[in-house]
Amino acid sequence: MTGERASLRAPWSPEQVENLNEFQRAGGMHPFTCGGEHESHRDLVATEGGWVCPDACGYTQDWAHWFMAEPEKWPRLRFPRREAPAGEGRSE
Numbered sequence: 001m002t003g004e005r006a007s008l009r010a011p012w013s014p015e016q017v018e019n020l021n022e023f024q025r026a027g028g029m030h031p032f033t034c035g036g037e038h039e040s041h042r043d044l045v046a047t048e049g050g051w052v053c054p055d056a057c058g059y060t061q062d063w064a065h066w067f068m069a070e071p072e073k074w075p076r077l078r079f080p081r082r083e084a085p086a087g088e089g090r091s092e
């Protein structure tokens with residue numbers, strides 16, 4: 001460890017994947033979007049192997065900001081949550 005927390009490289013743990021995908025919905029920042037060509041933005045979906053495009057266009061990304069996997073470090077929150085994660089016991 002260098003002490004520098006920059007990017008978080010895939011592969012990710014199931015818990016990190018869950019947090020990254022929740023960040024995409026509720027992290028208080030603009031989500032990561034696909035770099036491929038689409039008529040509108042496609043929010044990337046985290047998998048244990050990295051981000052993938054929900055339209056399966058082939059775009060992938062293998063890093064995230066470290067804080068994206070740590071909900072307690074998310075920027076709070078400039079807009080209300082649009083949807084609560086279903087059935088999860090995570091504290092706010």
Ligand SMILES: [Zn+2]
Nearest residue numbers: 034036053057
């Ligand atoms: Zn795409």
